[in-house]
Amino acid sequence: MRKSAYVLHRNGKLIPNDVSFPFVLFLNHNNFSNSQIQFPSRKLIRDSLLPFNRTAESPSIAPNHQSNRMLGFQTDIVTLKRLCKSGDTQNALIMLRDMEHSKGCKLSVTYYNVVINRLCKDRRIMDALNIYYDMIAKGIVPNVMTFRFLIQGLCNLGLYGAAHDLLSEMMAKSGFWNAVTFNVLVHSLCKDDKVREAHKMIIVMDSYWSVYDVVSYNILINGYCKIKRLDAAFSLSIEMSEKRINPDVVTYTTLIKGLCQIGRLEDALVCFGQLRDYGLVPDVITYSTLMDFLFKNKKYDEAIVLFRTIEECKVVPNINMYNIVIDGVCKAGKVDYGEELFRKIPSSGLQPSFYTYNILINGYCKSRMIDKAMSLFMEMSRNKVNPTIVTYNTLINGLCHVGRHNDALCLFNEIQSHGLDPTIVTYSTLIDSYFENEKFDEALAMFRRMECVGLTPNIVLWNILIDGMCKFGKVDIGYEIFKDLGSKGLMPNVRTYNIMMNGLFKDCKFNDANVLLREMMIGGCMPDGFTFNIIIQGFIRCNETKMAIQFLERMLDAGFSADSQTSTDLVNLLTVKKLDDASKEVLIKFFKLASNA
Structure with missing residues (x-):
């Protein structure tokens, strides 16, 4: 039998039948009181969560008989909050149970909310629901915060149906709903890529009353931008104006970021101009978003001009903006300007982070200014900024490129003394450098050293090894390594094929190269410019004109x-x-x- 398009709600309003959770949660503004509540049964909620319970068992809830006095805690809300904030959930539960049985302690909804919030953050949703039902059984009425915490907890686990089972009947009789709680749902749906469901919720709600605000729209616009639906995002921004909800800086920044992500630079700049035309002041995030895109698209001069205009708008750069600009100017070859900005950071009341140091060190290394890179590395230690493995990898790569292999090896040997472990990138850099400098034995020794520490080579390292074998005339060994990649769970990429084909052609193994070429094409690995050049040179070398x-x-x-x-x-x-x-x-x-x- 076909379902009706609408159902009649008990308040007499027709509701679209295809509207799913959470629309029914918003349908009544009556004042909330105990006599009005018809809560779903505990069994109903538990049944809806059974699949979740089988996959995520939570620690048992604190028993009633344990006394908080044995733990030496003072039974008050401050102590309860402290326990929950520190993550000591089990003792917080013990304390709550002890307070429930203490004649001199009168609990309010605030006490329960503190514990419910902590349990939801710990993903212990069944325990949070048990506390919720115990609270109701004791005649304590939940408030808007209770429902916000539970909704957030359920949404974080993707349990939208369970949230509906818990709240639909109750919310149909209550007025406990506001924009903040509404936004929790909108945000959770968008985060799970359920943008259309979130949008549908706003559309249907508009037929009854508005519980949304500029934040609701910003969340939804961001959701559409993330899935590259800029048409829908801009339609929402127009709809905001029609409803007299003024777009704010966050709205424009979100749209600018969305436009940047799909390469619409001109439109992003127009949007940036509109922001200022409407009397809004771009903030540090707006500028950072636009500058990051300009630098990534090699619009270096435009990005630098934009950075220099922020003083006129009295926007104070944060460390993230400095990182973006220093990285951008270094990639533009303006390392000296990057250093100048780096030195200005403390005068702005900020301190360079390890990431800021890594950016400038990388800039120096790319410009072959290795002494400056090493000097900045030493400065990190003096300023008590701990280097990361990226710092070491960058410096080792820089040293190898200028032929300072002994210094690179010394740096490699001190990594573990800083509580770090070399990565596959560290080993790959050194092995590649050894092969490039015709140090075949050292390259193999480093490869074996890597295997001894339990690191599994990736396709990049196998490419380096195959290339090294071919360059040293050991093409047959390289070919065996190539053919064995499948057994290691790896697929050759276009670079792997190029390396192997080049080795085979140079070794005059014309037939093997032909077989490899067919395998490449059948396997769906498309040749690039390097492939064609290797093949043409190889055929000419083999007199296959x-x-x-x-x-x-x-x-x-x-x-x-x-x-x-x-x-x-x-x-x-x-x-x-x-x-x-x-x-x-x-x-x-x-x-x-x-x-x-």
Whole structure:
């Protein structure tokens, strides 16, 4: 039988039948009193939570007979809050039970709320519900905070149906609902990617009365921006104005961030301008969001200009903004300006964090200013800022790039003295550097050392090892490692294929290279520009001119360019080989494209 589109609620209003939790929680404004409450049974709620209970057993709730006096606690709300804040939930429960049985102690809803909140944060939702029902049984009426904590606890676990079972009947008879509690639900739904459900809730609520505010809209707009539905996000911002809910800085910042994430820079800048046109002042988060996007898209000059305008708006940079700008200017090659900003941080009443140090150290290393990087590393210790493994990895990589392998190894050996452990990145950096500098034995020794500490190589490290084997003429060993990757649960990526194919072509293993190429294509790993250059050079080296020309044509059709070595090989091919007309046409096309580039 087909369901009716609407159902008649007991207050006489027609409600859409497809409206799910939590709409029914908002349908009555009557004052709340004990006589009005018809709470769902404890069994009903427990039954709805049975699947959850089977997967997440919580510690047993404190027994009634244990005395808090034995623990030496003073039975008051301050002590109860302290226990809950410190995470000592079990003793807080013991204390609450002791207070329940103390004749001289009159408990209010505040005491129960403190414990319910802690239990919900501990994900002990059944224990929180038990306390809730015990409170009701004692005639203590829950307030808006009680329901907010329980709703948050249930939503954090994704138990929306259980929240409905607990609250729908009660909320239909109560007026305990406000925008803050409403926003808990909207936020939880959006966080679980249930943005449309959250939006539907606001739409249906609008037919009855408004319990939402600018925060509700901001949460929903952020939800749509996260799933890249900017059309819906902007529609909501227009709807806000129609309902005379004024967008705030958070609204505009959220939209700017959403536009940035989908690459709409011009629209983001327009939105930024509108913010100021409407008399709002961009805050540090707004500026940081826009500058971060400009730097990431290599709009360095625009980002720096924007940073320099913040003084006019009296926006005080925070450490996150400094990190964004220092990182951006270092990547733009303006390391000196990055250092200047770094030195200004203390005058702003801030202190550089380990992350700030890491950014500038990385900037120095990328610019081959390794002595400055090491000096800043020493400064970290003097300022009692603990280096991280990223700090060490950055410095080791920088030292290797300038040929200071002994210094890199010394730094590697001191990592554990700072309470840190080398990572797969640390070992990969050193092994790659050893291979690059023709230190084959040292590279293998470092690889074995890594295996001894129990680290499992990833595809990046196997690529380094295969490449090293091929460079040292051990192509067969490299090929065996390649073929064994599947047994290690790893899939070759395009770089793995490029390395192996290059090794096979250089070792004149033409047939194996051909087989590998077919495997690559069948496996769905698409060739890149490096692949085409390796194949063309390999076929020319093996005197397979027609195959080389075929792949040159494919490369041009795919929009990739020849590197300098491929270009040289093709010029030589044209001068020393007798080619058919079709091959000549492909080469002419190639040289025309190269001259126009």
